[in-house]
Amino acid sequence: MQFDFKYKETWLHKLNPSFKLMTMVVLFLSVLFIHNINFMLNYTIVTLLLFLIFSGHPFKRVLLILLPFLFIFISSATSMIFFGKGDTTWFKWGLIHITEESFFRGIHLGLRALTFAGLGITFALTTRPVYLFYSLMQQMKLPPRYAYSFMAGLRLIPIMFEEFQTIRYAMKVRGVQHKRGVKGFYEKLRVYSIPMLSQSIRRAHRIAVAMEAKRFSQVKNRTFYYKISFSKFDLLFLLYFIVMLSAAYFLSKQFPYFPITDVRYE
Amino acid sequence: MNNKGLKLTDILVTIVIAIVFGIVYKLWTPVYYAVKPFGLHFDQLIYGMWFIAATVAFLIIRKPGVALIAEIAAASGEFIVGSEWGLEVLIYGVLQGLFAEFVFAAVRYKRYDILIASLAAIASAIASLLFDYYKGYLDDLVAWNLLLYIVARVVGSIAIAGVFAYYLVKALEATGVTNLVRPASKEDYDALDK
Known part of the structure; x- marks a missing residue:
């Protein structure tokens, strides 16, 4: 990729x-x-x-x-x-x-x-x-709701990195200092993973509702933008x-x- | 309650969680070979990270099929961005997800506690060991070394994909985000009757 x-x-x-x-x-x-x-x-x-x-x-x-x-x-x-x-x-x-x-x-x-x-x-x-x-949908008959979900998910990766930066800056500007050692590592893991995961889930949920409304999960009579x-x-x-x-x-x-x-x- | 298969919402949320862990999986490879000092299997203690997507996704969404899809999606994500392990990750991922799914299915997707998460982690570890057996000639290791290998992997799996995954989801519950994606539980219906 x-x-x-x-x-x-x-x-x-x-x-x-x-x-x-x-x-x-x-x-x-x-x-x-x-x-x-x-x-x-x-x-x-x-x-x-x-x-x-x-x-x-x-x-x-x-x-x-x-x-x-x-x-x-x-x-x-x-x-x-x-x-x-x-x-x-x-x-x-x-x-x-x-x-x-x-x-x-x-x-x-x-x-x-x-x-x-x-x-x-x-x-x-x-x-x-x-x-x-697209090929998996056309040749391997993968249901579109899986394929489009995956493609949408891949598009979220850059947003995740941006969010990671935002959290980093936010902590920097507030002068947050992490402890050293295992406890510090765990603390760091917590303050990054929880907001990133929860925001990703919220965003995924919003996108999914929109996609369902636009019939992305439809299987019958589907046409494809790319023909593989x-x-x-x-x-x-x-x-x-x-x-x-x-x-x-x-x-x-x-x-x-x-x-x-x-x-x-x- | 409409439980006929997974809806696009469930799948997308599962896959997004899986992709987050797919990135972790990819970054875990350098960690893995950094703690590999001459085959004493310290690396096996952290192997469990590669099983975490299945348990976390299931504990969050709590629906049939989620564990399997999450593990496959995380492995594919890792594969597509170009894992050093190559094809291996994809095939291991399918089997690991399947074994975790079996554990959740065995209790009819009705239990979400730390024990069931740990059991699923152990199941994934067994799946990976099965493949290792064929791929890595495991039975040709000296007995004490083989035992160390298996024990280290299982212990690591429980710690990371079982216990850590459970507390991670607990913390996520506090943010309220899990209510978005979970099916309505019996308590919710009871609350309506009051």
């Missing part, structure tokens, strides 16, 4: 949003059945390539977006590396016990997290929320994954990086 900085539109932007989402959900579930680290590594490369080349954002920004991925990779891998089951000990220190098996299993988990992150960020960067909800359909790019998207993942699978069988076929502990 990008409002304020420029990017090029690529073929990924032209995909049918529902189709893109469903494909990615299938890919997500398929990853759960991959236990071969060689295939997993190739799989990760295939998804990250799509993001690196076709996101339409300048390369520098793409690298910046990749930075938190590193944390995700490390944080997903470490628990299993340090505390996983295994027999071939590499390193032992106190509670930490690194074995060959746990190490590769940890890396495998890190790669999984990277794949999910790659797919997710590709979707987020190449999909306009409005098109997504399928195109040749959807086929291309499907083919990209079929061809690339087949190649990834074949290569992992023919030229494995590691002599491991299943990272699970038997």
Whole structure:
């Protein structure tokens, strides 16, 4: 969801949003059945390539977006590396016990997290929320009252931030000082969250009454301002994954990086 | 009382609450990996924040389906703005919301106390653990470490999505805003008869 900085539109932007989402959900579930680290590594490369080349954002920004991925990779891998089951000990220190098996299993988990992150960020960067909800209404038959509620809700985000600023200024001008420590943190949480939540609910209620009066919840005979359909790019998207993942699978069988076929502990 | 499904008002209020928490969910990720010192599972203590939308929304609106929609909407909000966890959040969100919804449904949406909120939080924690089991090879962790992982997550869930959520809604009740969106209760009808 990008409002304020420029990017090029690529073929990924032209995909049918529902189709893109469903494909990615299938890919997500398929990853759960991959236990071969060689295939997993190739799989990760295939998804990250799509993001690196076709996101339409300048390369520098793409690298910046990749930075938190590193944390995700490390944080997903470490628990299993340090505390996983295994027999071939590499390193032992106190509670930490690194074995060959746990190490590769940890890396495998890190790669999984990277794949999910790659797919997710590709979707987020190449999909306009409005098109997504129009597409969900037209192709997935999502009831309009859900879709329009969500779109209206997204529009409230900037107002929420404005309100946050207002509360901050109001407290500043009155010279409110917060205590330090846990109690101060709780106090701060309270003075911000209560007014922000209550105002949001009031506003949402007012908008909803207006929307209902204007028949936004009507299902029958509804017409749509945006007509979302399928195109040749959807086929291309499907083919990209079929061809690339087949190649990834074949290569992992023919030229494995590691002599491991299943990272699970038997 | 007309209880046939949720009206647009209920849905919009649910979704707006969910979006507020969706932003919290997104901001929670850096917090989460900041408290992750080498896998001793301190991070699991704060994992419960990702279940809070379901309980808060239900405690405010008190209608069937609200918990599920809130958790899905919060997860989608987090997903659409580009979560580091990517697709994971969406799929976890659906299951977490569903499990919380089951708990509220089991008491026929008639109880709004701190116990039921905590039970819903535990249910969400179980949902997330189920996914972790398949996704993260949980059973391949050493036994003591696995136990620590589960206990930390459940305790954290109760504290954040159960107890904290309950008091948050209590404070909101004091502002009177909840009267806008709740269905009329039996006491309201009794008050009319007097």
